[in-house]
Amino acid sequence: MQPETSVTPPARTWSALLAVVVVVALAAIGYLSLSATNTAPNVTFSSLTGEKIPLRSLRGRVVMVNFWATSCTTCVKEMPEMVRTYNKFKDKGLDFVAVAMSYDPPNYVLNYAQTRQLPFTVALDTKGDIAKSFDDVQLTPTTYVIDKDGKIIKRYVGEPDFAALHQLLEKALAA
Template identity: 55%
Template structure:
């Protein structure tokens, strides 16, 4: 080896160094995720109900267990899950469950109103102006449902139709703790 081609001690050019650094970073990230239970706090969001009334996660829903369900009238999975969502709400509302079905920004208000009225949806229905979906992690896929506990922690985010037996167990546990 010539003088110019020598690698100084402690300065390895091996890709192994980068692999080790990536693994360490991954372990730190996973440790942090599991140390906090992967739970995030619910964002401070305000929803405009079909009635025009506004409700907020930071005031009106504070201290309550609730579901936020982003949906659309042109979403087949949303239409398929909605009767089960109604059943879930009806089973748990007596124990304090709140529910806000948030129609996506692109959904026509007249379609949302018609659907809510003809199906006699028993929970709050809101129209999103795009801000709520953005605050909840830029929701783009429907249905997306968030389960929030009384402390404002997101317990679960379902993208697509939830497994209702799992959702029931999660709600039961959260409501028992409330």
């Protein structure tokens, strides 16, 4: 008596093979999208003073772009630490742009910036175009760290771990 041999039907074999190929392809795409360098968008900020600041004009410096709103409690809570971070690293080559969300009334933003004496650029995004350009930011606070070559090296949604942020800034500024 000969042993029985199991023959897998061809359709089942192709389905299994296709499933493996799809899983491997998705894993590769995910890995490459995470490891690929992500260039910051080509935007121009409009400061509270009316100054136009193209992001590309800040190349050669590390830049933090912080999306915030005066109505966001976490934003207001983290702002003093953002000021300390900026003051700690500005002389080492850090620039900082606080971008007020489109729904934030400009007079509220101006009042907040003046009464808190924010030492960095505060920009208005009245149409929401800048937030859209940065992966359609919806949640505040959202902060991007951009290296000297204009590549986004980190995105924080919510208040960052400031110790880790400071380590990242030290490394980026030394590069």
